[in-house]
Amino acid sequence: MSYPSLTLLSGRDRSVVNRHPWVFSGAIKSHPKAGLGEIIAVKTNHDQLLGYGFHNPNSRIICRLFEFTSEEREFDREYWIGKVRTAWKLRQRFLPPDTNCFRLLHAEGDFLPGVIADVYGDVLVLQILTKGGELILDHLLEGFQEIGFQNIYLKNKEAAERFEQVNLENGWLRGEGEAERVVREHGLEFRVDFGSGQKTGFFLDQRENRLLLQNVSRDARVLNAFSYTGGFSLYALAGGAAVVDSVDVSSDAVALADENVRRNVPDAKHNAIVADCFDFLRREGNLYDIVVLDPPAFARTPKAVQRASRGYKDLNLHGIKQLRPGGLLFTFSCSGVVDRDLFRKIVFGAAADAGRDVRILHQLSQPFDHPINIYHPEGEYLKGLVLEVGE
Numbered sequence: 138m139s140y141p142s143l144t145l146l147s148g149r150d151r152s153v154v155n156r157h158p159w160v161f162s163g164a165i166k167s168h169p170k171a172g173l174g175e176i177i178a179v180k181t182n183h184d185q186l187l188g189y190g191f192h193n194p195n196s197r198i199i200c201r202l203f204e205f206t207s208e209e210r211e212f213d214r215e216y217w218i219g220k221v222r223t224a225w226k227l228r229q230r231f232l233p234p235d236t237n238c239f240r241l242l243h244a245e246g247d248f249l250p251g252v253i254a255d256v257y258g259d260v261l262v263l264q265i266l267t268k269g270g271e272l273i274l275d276h277l278l279e280g281f282q283e284i285g286f287q288n289i290y291l292k293n294k295e296a297a298e299r300f301e302q303v304n305l306e307n308g309w310l311r312g313e314g315e316a317e318r319v320v321r322e323h324g325l326e327f328r329v330d331f332g333s334g335q336k337t338g339f340f341l342d343q344r345e346n347r348l349l350l351q352n353v354s355r356d357a358r359v360l361n362a363f364s365y366t367g368g369f370s371l372y373a374l375a376g377g378a379a380v381v382d383s384v385d386v387s388s389d390a391v392a393l394a395d396e397n398v399r400r401n402v403p404d405a406k407h408n409a410i411v412a413d414c415f416d417f418l419r420r421e422g423n424l425y426d427i428v429v430l431d432p433p434a435f436a437r438t439p440k441a442v443q444r445a446s447r448g449y450k451d452l453n454l455h456g457i458k459q460l461r462p463g464g465l466l467f468t469f470s471c472s473g474v475v476d477r478d479l480f481r482k483i484v485f486g487a488a489a490d491a492g493r494d495v496r497i498l499h500q501l502s503q504p505f506d507h508p509i510n511i512y513h514p515e516g517e518y519l520k521g522l523v524l525e526v527g528e
């Protein structure tokens with residue numbers, strides 16, 4: 138069997154030649170005769186095969202490659218199950234002790250565009266964000282069953298239906314019951330509500346960064362801004378923090394953060410505060426020893442970068458001002474379009490405006506279960522800095 142093919146314009150889109158997994162619509166010579174989500178072959182204008190991907194004629198990204206190869210191939214059930222097996226092996230190899238929640242499939246990072254799978258104990262929460270992903274869903278489900286998951290919950294974004302016409306209803310695909318679990322991360326327990334929580338219910342990508350915070354939190358007064366369900370707050374308290382203020386606009390998130398803290402550290406000094414962080418950070422009061430800033434993505438498209446930069450700068454400026462001399466700032470951006478260099482420049486601007494001595498102690502990223510395909514720099518979405526803020 139051979140797949141319909143797409144031909145690239147000569148000299149354009151060198152990036153696909155260099156294994157970048159996206160083909161932009163402006164870089165093609167001929168459209169494939171294929172429907173939305175179908176598998177297509179990608180060829181150079183010299184008819185040289187580069188690989189295969191999922192087709193979306195309506196998107197700026199007309200093809201997302203999942204396999205680079207110069208040989209004609211077929212993609213059967215065994216191929217997709219193999220992707221699940223490979224991803225599972227990597228997670229088994231690197232998963233830290235006393236942890237039963239992690240990302241099993243990270244889209245392009247696992248050579249599976251548009252497919253995200255997060256594990257919460259015995260449940261796998263799935264996001265299918267491309268039509269191509271929907272068309273191979275049965276094979277993926279077989280793969281999940283093979284590695285031992287009987288409970289699969291679908292938690293899609295509305296954008297998947299709008300831009301990719303993914304036609305799947307949220308809810309249990311396999312199994313049944315309450316859409317939540319209590320999971321363990323580095324020995325700490327969190328209740329994850331994947332039915333109504335944000336994304337798949339928990340931010341697994343901060344696991345290692347939270348541990349770093351835990352290790353420096355003894356006796357510290359900590360502000361966790363954009364605290365969601367209290368990940369950083371609980372680690373800080375587990376590390377001996379004197380007091381933690383968790384601030385988020387979502388009252389549900391703040392309530393769950395407090396519940397998660399109490400479940401592990403019943404007598405913790407924890408203040409769960411519903412507020413807008415931009416306002417909260419402007420309040421004057423006692424200074425903190427540690428401030429964590431982990432806002433949502435301010436920019437999702439290149440056009441939005443400038444505005445987002447102003448938002449990040451404002452936050453970081455006021456975050457720095459909330460620190461006593463010698464305090465620590467854990468600051469993050471999870472906008473894929475704001476790269477590491479730009480983020481650092483923005484924080485530089487904030488530090489300069491605050492007029493304080495600032496040193497970078499650590500540069501943080503996403504953990505092994507959110508792998509970054511080296512040819513796909515956009516996949517490095519989480520960036521963080523640990524700064525010591527002096528006089």
Ligand code: SAH
Binds near residue numbers: 369384390413431432
């Ligand atoms: N640090 C968290 C994840 C943060 S997600 C963790 O480790 O789990 C971003 C959070 O920011 C969401 O919970 C969202 O409700 C909150 N948020 C978004 N805009 C906000 C604002 N202006 N002020 C306060 N919280 C905000």
